Amino acid sequence: MRAHYGKVTAAFAMISALALSGCSAGGDSSGAEAGAEAAPCEASDGPVTLEFTTWVPGMDQVVELWNEANPDIQVTVQTGPNGNSGTYQNFFNQIQAGNAPDLGQIEYDALPNFRVQDGLENIAGCEGVADAQDQFVDWTWGQVTFGEEGSVYAVPQDSGPMAMYYRADLFEEAGIEVPTTWEEYAAAAEEIKAQGSYITNFPKTDVNWFAGMVWQNGGQWFANDGENWDVNLTSPESEEVATYWQDLLSEDLVSTLPSFSDEWNASFNTGQQWTWVSAVWGATTLSDGAPDTAGKWAVAPMPQWEDGGETAGNWGGSSTAVLKGSEHPAEAAKFALWLNTDPEALALANELGGLYPAAKSATELEAFAGGVDYYGGQKIYDVFAEASSNVNPDFTWGPTMTQTYTDVSDGFGAAIGGSGTLMDALETGQQKTIDSLKAQSIPVSE
Amino acid sequence: MTAAPATTPRSRRGGSTTAPGADTHARGPRQSIMSRSAAMLIMGVFTLYFLTPIWWLLTTSTKTGGEITSTAPLWFTANSFGTFFGNLGRLFSYGDGLFGRWLLNSALYAGVGALIGTVIAAMCGYALAKYEFRGREAIFNIVLSGVLVPATALALPLFLIFSQVELTNTMWAVFLPSLVSPFGVYLARIYAAASVPGELLEAARLDGSGEIRTFFTVSTRLMAPALVTIFLFQFVAIWNNFFLPLIMLRDQALFPVTLGLYAWNSQISQIPELRSLVIVGALVSIVPLIIAFLALQRFWSSGLGAGGVK
Numbered sequence: 001m002r003a004h005y006g007k008v009t010a011a012f013a014m015i016s017a018l019a020l021s022g023c024s025a026g027g028d029s030s031g032a033e034a035g036a037e038a039a040p041c042e043a044s045d046g047p048v049t050l051e052f053t054t055w056v057p058g059m060d061q062v063v064e065l066w067n068e069a070n071p072d073i074q075v076t077v078q079t080g081p082n083g084n085s086g087t088y089q090n091f092f093n094q095i096q097a098g099n100a101p102d103l104g105q106i107e108y109d110a111l112p113n114f115r116v117q118d119g120l121e122n123i124a125g126c127e128g129v130a131d132a133q134d135q136f137v138d139w140t141w142g143q144v145t146f147g148e149e150g151s152v153y154a155v156p157q158d159s160g161p162m163a164m165y166y167r168a169d170l171f172e173e174a175g176i177e178v179p180t181t182w183e184e185y186a187a188a189a190e191e192i193k194a195q196g197s198y199i200t201n202f203p204k205t206d207v208n209w210f211a212g213m214v215w216q217n218g219g220q221w222f223a224n225d226g227e228n229w230d231v232n233l234t235s236p237e238s239e240e241v242a243t244y245w246q247d248l249l250s251e252d253l254v255s256t257l258p259s260f261s262d263e264w265n266a267s268f269n270t271g272q273q274w275t276w277v278s279a280v281w282g283a284t285t286l287s288d289g290a291p292d293t294a295g296k297w298a299v300a301p302m303p304q305w306e307d308g309g310e311t312a313g314n315w316g317g318s319s320t321a322v323l324k325g326s327e328h329p330a331e332a333a334k335f336a337l338w339l340n341t342d343p344e345a346l347a348l349a350n351e352l353g354g355l356y357p358a359a360k361s362a363t364e365l366e367a368f369a370g371g372v373d374y375y376g377g378q379k380i381y382d383v384f385a386e387a388s389s390n391v392n393p394d395f396t397w398g399p400t401m402t403q404t405y406t407d408v409s410d411g412f413g414a415a416i417g418g419s420g421t422l423m424d425a426l427e428t429g430q431q432k433t434i435d436s437l438k439a440q441s442i443p444v445s446e
Numbered sequence: 447m448t449a450a451p452a453t454t455p456r457s458r459r460g461g462s463t464t465a466p467g468a469d470t471h472a473r474g475p476r477q478s479i480m481s482r483s484a485a486m487l488i489m490g491v492f493t494l495y496f497l498t499p500i501w502w503l504l505t506t507s508t509k510t511g512g513e514i515t516s517t518a519p520l521w522f523t524a525n526s527f528g529t530f531f532g533n534l535g536r537l538f539s540y541g542d543g544l545f546g547r548w549l550l551n552s553a554l555y556a557g558v559g560a561l562i563g564t565v566i567a568a569m570c571g572y573a574l575a576k577y578e579f580r581g582r583e584a585i586f587n588i589v590l591s592g593v594l595v596p597a598t599a600l601a602l603p604l605f606l607i608f609s610q611v612e613l614t615n616t617m618w619a620v621f622l623p624s625l626v627s628p629f630g631v632y633l634a635r636i637y638a639a640a641s642v643p644g645e646l647l648e649a650a651r652l653d654g655s656g657e658i659r660t661f662f663t664v665s666t667r668l669m670a671p672a673l674v675t676i677f678l679f680q681f682v683a684i685w686n687n688f689f690l691p692l693i694m695l696r697d698q699a700l701f702p703v704t705l706g707l708y709a710w711n712s713q714i715s716q717i718p719e720l721r722s723l724v725i726v727g728a729l730v731s732i733v734p735l736i737i738a739f740l741a742l743q744r745f746w747s748s749g750l751g752a753g754g755v756k
Contacts, residue, residue: 053696056716057717081712082712085712090693096606099612099614260714262514281716284718285715353717
């Protein structure tokens with residue numbers, strides 16, 4: 001009871017903390033200004049020490065490589081809980097108090113929030129940053145510049161291009177073609193249901209997964225014209241995706257287990273699930289959660305909305321940002337670039353932290369070159385590299401994604417419980433997002 | 447607040463605040479078998495409710511990551527024994543023995559914090575109970591209102607204050623706020639008023655004992671059961687404190703075990719291997735609490751000197 005009580009109050013305090021920082025920072029947020037001039041970025045004299053907060057396991061060992069080679073720029077790593085579990089809120093508190101770390105890991109969908117609350121240094125003027133654009137997958141660069149001229153707010157770290165994991169053995173046994181379009185996917189879902197299994201699980205709490213689906217379909221949830229935010233959760237592309245999954249749900253062709261739960265793992269492990277449309281990092285989630293099915297999985301590109309299409313979505317990924325108030329932005333930017341482009345660093349970060357780099361050179365890494373036993377020896381990373389280059393580069397996240405995720409996820413839960421539809425959830429999410437932006441004095445165009 | 451010590455099992459609330467011995471005779475009207483068995487049933491259901499998760503924790507900590515999902519959730523596997531020690535070994539070796547570090551931190555924060563916190567609360571409560579001075583009730587009421595403010599609500603203001611003096615991300619940031627226990631002051635005052643007779647203090651003064659000496663040699667002994675209660679409450683509160691360290695600390699080496707496990711748990715989707723470590727870690731992290739309770743519970747029943755003078 002005590003522990004429970006603690007959790008409730010913690011949650012309550014978390015909410016009030018959010019509300020507090022929301023209020024206090026709302027006053028001086030003026031929205032993302034387009035074309036802000038890059039501040040001059042000069043190197044500091046003498047040796048400097050940088051602080052870097054991340055939640056990627058093993059990052060301290062990657063940084064060790066840097067520290068050995070750069071005695072004048074020493075980096076200390078602090079590892080915390082992942083972003084939405086507390087680290088972002090800590091960043092906001094620390095920025096407010098003026099003692100934020102120089103560098104922080106921030107996921108792409110949280111970057112606009114930091115940008116709007118003026119929590120990021122513009123490092124476009126720092127040596128080497130502007131020239132680094134070519135080294136990163138196109139869409140990731142769009143995420144860290146927000147499309148603003150002369151601005152770079154972070155260096156892309158990793159990405160989560162999506163593809164379809166599927167049970168090659170089961171599809172073959174049942175004589176079902178591996179679906180290449182969403183239409184075929186729905187048809188396969190019926191055949192699989194007839195065999196007593198599900199084609200996949202609909203993750204009601206992973207709204208960013210759903211966003212990845214919309215992303216693949218060429219949809220946009222947010223746009224910023226330099227002054228106003230445009231919220232568009234209910235675009236035709238979103239509607240198409242929502243209706244599609246609603247139909248599968250209504251006909252009970254997909255399961256609705258809580259993602260990443262033990263139950264969910266078990267359903268993959270026992271062959272209850274035949275496919276999982278997921279990101280590249282899902283490869284280890286699957287192999288650890290469903291060890292009994294080793295060798296039986298394979299990876300294919302995401303099913304397409306149009307026959308012969310080649311689009312892919314993205315789920316997850318993060319950047320290394322220089323946080324506001326850093327006294328050594330030039331050194332911080334230099335480190336961030338090294339961290340996310342140096343082949344040795346990328347290889348180690350992948351080995352220890354499971355990162356799939358946002359740098360184009362990822363394809364040259366040894367770790368991604370060979371076949372993976374769990375997937376029957378298939379060279380699955382070739383599929384993901386292909387997917388990565390097919391991700392729409394213009395997708396924009398909003399500045400209040402945590403709130404949007406929560407509201408849409410609540411609606412998804414209700415839809416699964418039989419009240420309303422996925423589309424209703426998006427409409428509610430749309431309205432609440434607009435309300436929330438207005439409440440924070442962030443300009444919204446209607 | 448589950449663990450109100452049951453000095454008087456039948457008093458419905460604030461069991462620990464009633465002076466021991468006050469309720470030993472009056473057993474009340476005899477209950478019927480019906481109502482007794484109904485009470486037993488309800489208590490049985492609640493016991494089951496509270497113990498099942500702990501049982502699950504115990505059985506699950508004896509499984510490998512894969513077995514968690516594929517075997518019966520509330521029972522052991524054939525090689526449970528070996529797996530458990532394997533898990534334990536991995537727990538303490540993962541990340542250069544980080545978990546052991548966290549346990550030590552927790553022990554330090556909770557052990558020393560509760561000890562000093564108890565002394566402060568006892569002195570404060572004792573002063574409020576035994577000395578007449580202007581503003582006494584006002585001070586007591588202000589302290590009492592502190593009981594109503596959840597510690598978590600103070601975490602953010604504390605962070606901003608500690609930022610000003612540049613003490614965030616240090617042990618002090620977690621340690622200093624843990625020393626304060628308004629509930630402890632309240633308990634100490636009530637208990638001191640009931641169990642430390644004024645005559646005894648008069649006698650001590652006549653014998654030439656100074657106030658401080660009287661407090662430490664006479665009063666604290668009379669207040670011992672309350673002090674143990676305050677210590678345990680404070681120990682558990684600091685051990686389980688999560689939000690304050692979450693906000694204050696960045697350096698993993700300073701984390702208490704609660705925050706460390708939370709951080710690991712939030713990384714499970716990236717490093718599935720951590721799943722079994724979090725479970726074993728949770729089991730290990732409650733062991734010190736159980737030990738503290740078992741070791742100290744006998745002091746509760748001692749009721750030292752409560753009726754010793756009259």
